Amino acid sequence: MNKRILICDDEIHILRAAEFKLKKAGYEVCIANDGQEAWEALQRQTPDVLITDCQMPRMNGLELVQKVREELHLHDLPIFMLTAKGFELSHEALAQKWNVLAVLAKPFSPRELLEKVQAVLEEQPAPTKC
Amino acid sequence: MSIGNSNKLPLETLLPAAVAFGAGWLGDWIFDGGSLLRQAACASLCALAVAGVCWWLNYRKRCEEQACRNYFEALCRVDPQSVPADTAHLGLPRPPKDPLWKHLGEMAGERLLQLYRRIEDLEHARAAWEVRCLRAGERAEQMEQALAALAEPILAVDEHDRLLFANRGAAELFQLDMDAALGKVLSEVLHCRQLAQLLLSTRRHRSALARTEEIEITDASGRGRCFKATAMNLSASHKGAQHEGGALVMLRDFSDQKNLQKRNAEFVSAVSHEMKTPLAGIKAYVELLADGDVEDEATREEFLQIINSQADRLQRLVDNLLNLARIEAGVVQVSKQPRSLNELLEEALRVVQPTAEAKQIQLVADLSPLYLGVLVDRDMMLQAAINLLSNAVKYTPNGGRVTLRSRLTDEQARFEVEDTGVGLSEEDCRRIFEKFYRVQKDKNMAQGTGLGLPLAKHIVEDVHGGRLTVESKLGQGSTFIVTLPLAGHA
Numbered sequence: 001m002n003k004r005i006l007i008c009d010d011e012i013h014i015l016r017a018a019e020f021k022l023k024k025a026g027y028e029v030c031i032a033n034d035g036q037e038a039w040e041a042l043q044r045q046t047p048d049v050l051i052t053d054c055q056m057p058r059m060n061g062l063e064l065v066q067k068v069r070e071e072l073h074l075h076d077l078p079i080f081m082l083t084a085k086g087f088e089l090s091h092e093a094l095a096q097k098w099n100v101l102a103v104l105a106k107p108f109s110p111r112e113l114l115e116k117v118q119a120v121l122e123e124q125p126a127p128t129k130c
Numbered sequence: 131m132s133i134g135n136s137n138k139l140p141l142e143t144l145l146p147a148a149v150a151f152g153a154g155w156l157g158d159w160i161f162d163g164g165s166l167l168r169q170a171a172c173a174s175l176c177a178l179a180v181a182g183v184c185w186w187l188n189y190r191k192r193c194e195e196q197a198c199r200n201y202f203e204a205l206c207r208v209d210p211q212s213v214p215a216d217t218a219h220l221g222l223p224r225p226p227k228d229p230l231w232k233h234l235g236e237m238a239g240e241r242l243l244q245l246y247r248r249i250e251d252l253e254h255a256r257a258a259w260e261v262r263c264l265r266a267g268e269r270a271e272q273m274e275q276a277l278a279a280l281a282e283p284i285l286a287v288d289e290h291d292r293l294l295f296a297n298r299g300a301a302e303l304f305q306l307d308m309d310a311a312l313g314k315v316l317s318e319v320l321h322c323r324q325l326a327q328l329l330l331s332t333r334r335h336r337s338a339l340a341r342t343e344e345i346e347i348t349d350a351s352g353r354g355r356c357f358k359a360t361a362m363n364l365s366a367s368h369k370g371a372q373h374e375g376g377a378l379v380m381l382r383d384f385s386d387q388k389n390l391q392k393r394n395a396e397f398v399s400a401v402s403h404e405m406k407t408p409l410a411g412i413k414a415y416v417e418l419l420a421d422g423d424v425e426d427e428a429t430r431e432e433f434l435q436i437i438n439s440q441a442d443r444l445q446r447l448v449d450n451l452l453n454l455a456r457i458e459a460g461v462v463q464v465s466k467q468p469r470s471l472n473e474l475l476e477e478a479l480r481v482v483q484p485t486a487e488a489k490q491i492q493l494v495a496d497l498s499p500l501y502l503g504v505l506v507d508r509d510m511m512l513q514a515a516i517n518l519l520s521n522a523v524k525y526t527p528n529g530g531r532v533t534l535r536s537r538l539t540d541e542q543a544r545f546e547v548e549d550t551g552v553g554l555s556e557e558d559c560r561r562i563f564e565k566f567y568r569v570q571k572d573k574n575m576a577q578g579t580g581l582g583l584p585l586a587k588h589i590v591e592d593v594h595g596g597r598l599t600v601e602s603k604l605g606q607g608s609t610f611i612v613t614l615p616l617a618g619h620a
């Protein structure tokens with residue numbers, strides 16, 4: 001079964017670029033337009049990786065991450081942040097507090113994003129059931 | 131005698147000798163060759179003459195002594211106030227004629243005059259000091275009044291950290307009951323520990339340099355305000371030596387400056403975010419194309435279009451930023467001419483029509499049949515109208531309606547853009563014209579620069595002297611209202 005990746009961003013062209021790159025690498029990609037939509041998607045199915053923007057309507061990326069970490073079955077979900085506020089966020093604090101694996105600053109490289117996702121998923125012993 | 135005319139023989143010596151000599155010589159001449167009796171008579175006559183002269187001299191001496199006594203008594207009775215300063219001698223008694231006493235009298239008189247003048251000088255100095263003291267007292271009172279009237283809160287403590295002074299600003303800020311607080315140890319009456327500590331440490335360090343700290347203080351209304359507190363020592367000098375004399379602190383409210391800095395930082399952050407978003411698209415799609423990830427022509431075409439649209443978006447953002455900056459700086463070239471507002475609005479409608487059609491939004495033109503002549507810069511006012519219409523279309527769900535209405539009201543031209551969109555909260559209405567402010571709900575409905583409405587407001591209000599307001603309720607759509615002076619009244 002292909003690994004499932006949930007990408008959350010309010011910019012459709014960012015979603016499209018990331019989705020295209022990850023799909024081409026063989027992953028199953030779900031998209032969400034804001035934090036609320038991502039949270040609802042997470043309730044339906046648990047992905048193997050969550051990639052989220054920070055500044056979004058309704059529910060922002062930090063609120064989403066907090067909710068995810070408070071949920072028992074999502075506690076170990078690998079999370080990447082993809083944000084234009086890359087320099088304003090404390091990567092160490094995000095890693096320590098919410099176990100965010102990496103913060104990728106926009107403009108981002110789809111290639112680099114794929115490499116990071118692959119590195120995490122290769123470490124996982126068995127595919128997660130969605 | 132050596133006092134007086136020392137080169138002349140004194141009268142008391144010469145006169146009896148001269149009288150005795152003269153009487154002897156006269157007797158010899160009268161009784162020359164006479165008997166013993168005549169000689170005795172002559173000698174008696176001489177003695178009588180000498181005795182007479184001596185008596186006369188003694189009498190004259192007593193008269194002189196009396197004159198001297200009278201003189202000195204008169205000198206003692208002289209009223210200093212009656213002695214004129216410049217012609218002081220006129221106010222003194224005449225000294226005795228005797229050369230000895232005359233000289234002593236003159237010296238005593240001169241000394242007395244000097245003393246009088248000294249007293250007079252001291253009197254003047256005392257009067258001058260009294261005036262200076264009075265003025266110093268007045269100045270101190272004025273300074274206290276000035277300090278009390280200053281808006282900046284000022285506090286002072288004495289060398290024992292007791293509250294010495296607090297002006298009205300300080301009393302209000304710290305809610306001090308001055309009657310009770312004065313003279314009390316500062317830490318007992320001041321709830322702001324940081325400020326009390328600053329004053330205390332400044333006083334103890336006795337540095338000549340002022341110390342400044344940023345302090346956040348909650349005022350009586352509960353509002354947090356930022357102050358720059360500058361504390362300095364009050365050194366007291368006594369007989370040339372410096373003594374510890376307490377400390378003073380002045381607070382300057384720089385909350386507005388702080389807020390401005392915060393807004394500037396937010397603005398830079400927002401600009402950065404708004405620029406990075408299209409840049410992210412351009413970079414990502416360029417990389418996908420360059421890496422050869424795209425295999426079919428349709429996808430390649432799609433990606434190129436995305437790159438193009440993101441580049442356009444970036445350009446719009448930069449243009450809007452520049453326009454806004456130029457208008458704010460007042461360096462924009464404005465060419466105002468009388469125009470028909472309706473014609474201008476019809477043109478704006480034509481521009482946004484395709485976007486509205488794409489969302490199946492009904493674009494309604496309800497324009498006044500009257501000619502609404504306005505004195506405007508055509509391009510700028512067209513830009514403002516397009517921005518308002520585009521904004522309405524962006525925030526109106528598919529299938530909604532946007533109405534453009536124009537009217538003549540109270541010698542003003544008025545146009546409104548009314549939509550059936552998501553509406554605005556009270557906070558949204560208050561902040562909607564801020565740069566990069568995005569409505570919290572349904573942000574994902576629109577993709578804008580966050581500068582369209584601020585730009586429209588600047589164009590309408592700053593450039594054309596009109597007014598742009600918004601009326602809205604959440605879920606009930608919004609109406610943006612523009613009023614402009616008519617061409618003849620502009």
